[in-house]
Amino acid sequence: MGKAILLVLDGLGIGAMNDCKEVKPEDINAHTLNHIRQHYPLDIPVLDKLGLAGLVEGKKEFKEAACGKANLAHAGADTYMGHQEIAGSFPKAPAKRLMRDIHSALGNQIKAAGYKVEYPWNNKPLLLINEALVIGDNLESAVGNIINMTADLNKMPFQDVKKLAETVREFVDTSRVIAFGNARKASLNDILGAVREGKAGQWGVDSPKSGVYGEGYEVFHLGYGVNIYGQFPMIAARVGLPVYRIGKTADVLHGEGPAYPIVKTADVLKKLEEEYMKETGDAAYLVNVQETDLAGHKEDVNWYGEILEEVDSFLEGFIPALENNDILIIMADHGNDPTIGHSNHTREQVPIIVTGKQVIPGYLGERETMADVGATLSRYFSLEPTEKGISFL
Known part of the structure; x- marks a missing residue:
């Protein structure tokens, strides 16, 4: 060696x-x-x-x-x-899914795992988990390729975020699930304030606007079938x-x-x-x-x-x-x-x-x-x- x-x-x-x-x-x-x-x-x-x-x-x-x-x-x-x-x-060949297609069943799956699941955006297809993490579409990729999980790491430690990401990955058949946060920069208020619609029907967190990137950024990628x-x-x-x-x-x-x-x-x-x-x-x-x-x-x-x-x-x-x-x-x-x-x-x-x-x-x-x-x-x-x-x- x-x-x-x-x-x-x-x-x-x-x-x-x-x-x-x-x-x-x-x-x-x-x-x-x-x-x-x-x-x-x-x-x-x-x-x-x-x-x-x-x-x-x-x-x-x-x-x-x-x-x-x-x-x-x-x-x-x-x-x-x-x-x-x-x-x-x-890696398996993924499907294309928007949160609007899967949010209800995904929310039930997450609830069954013991988490609190809320819809704070007037029935828009985004999930707020344990008042700490938002699950939505990735607005920076092709429509339906990636599900994002944006977390306030002061409210949910990154190890707990990764554990939840594995639960989501088991259910979702999109190309990727990406879980991330930044304890230094992106508070829950920052994350909530960056929620928007991208292309028609594509709802998620505008990651750059949330301030999540930069020093202190932590990320966990999970590929389909990986x-x-x-x-x-x-x-x-x-x-x-x-x-x-x-x-x-x-x-x-x-x-x-x-x-x-x-x-x-x-x-x-x-x-x-x-x-x-x-x-x-x-x-x-x-x-x-x-x-x-x-x-x-x-x-x-x-x-x-x-x-x-x-x-x-x-x-x-x-x-x-x-x-x-x-x-x-x-x-x-x-x-x-x-x-x-x-x-x-x-x-x-x-x-x-x-x-x-x-x-x-x-x-x-x-x-x-x-x-x-x-x-x-x-x-x-x-x-x-x-x-x-x-x-x-």
Whole structure:
């Protein structure tokens, strides 16, 4: 064993999946990496030498690293669901539900669990629980995808919020249930004052208006069909293995180790290097470079290319510093083609590149699921297997 680093270049797809014609036809021509190269003079010599260029060209012989590509087993193309899959899960295909469709039955379910349930907004489809937490639609996502639980953490401790969230998750079949609060900033009055209607029939808390974000913010994501306790970070937590979550992984992956929700790429990479150099024992680092994804959403090819070059420059110095038994896995979670004509994620295969002094170069094949990465991390540390995935260690 030693140290294992997972570096997710968020949104770096390498070609549309074969099922796009049936499930996401708007993405049939997506190829994030190739289209960036066509519109920007991309200079990423380290990634290309490791095998990224060869993967795109369809090569199956690699001399510098172990390389392969993975399909997405989750429906659509989603950062949260993608990371659940990477960690060792198979998220289920969710339904779309607004609170107006489910509030009555959900309220009864919550009452049966011993909570006080009220409707303080003139029969609008929002629930007030124990005079401390509001359940409503997420106003920042596609209609019907996510149910939000916004809590006054001075009235309901976050551990109790998470327990209630698991009760809600058992009942709701939307993509996500998100429970959050901020004991320093968002009081119940702030939360109640931020209730509004988004799109027609979509009622919830305007999260930015409530003041919940910022220092003191705590959040708990629960995906549909996701068993977080069968994922690599939670398996590692049970045996006390340090797992550092840096960047977007601090928000979208569950764990009990150090978490740094950093966005700026330079800061993400600096934090990885700092924590890697400080750690003297076995440890895992789950790192997400989010600005590539943000550039895709903004449809900004130049920004996307610049971030990839920044990462490549970092890798030039970081990879030689890896210790003898360490491994570095570089991959993506979905595509986000900035040239496709829409600003959403694209359903693409993703690269998997594994390097380290003990890594045997070669072809890892076309993996059926990104969950194979979580399975590999568990195997590397001799832990119990993840719920899904086949190790390629």
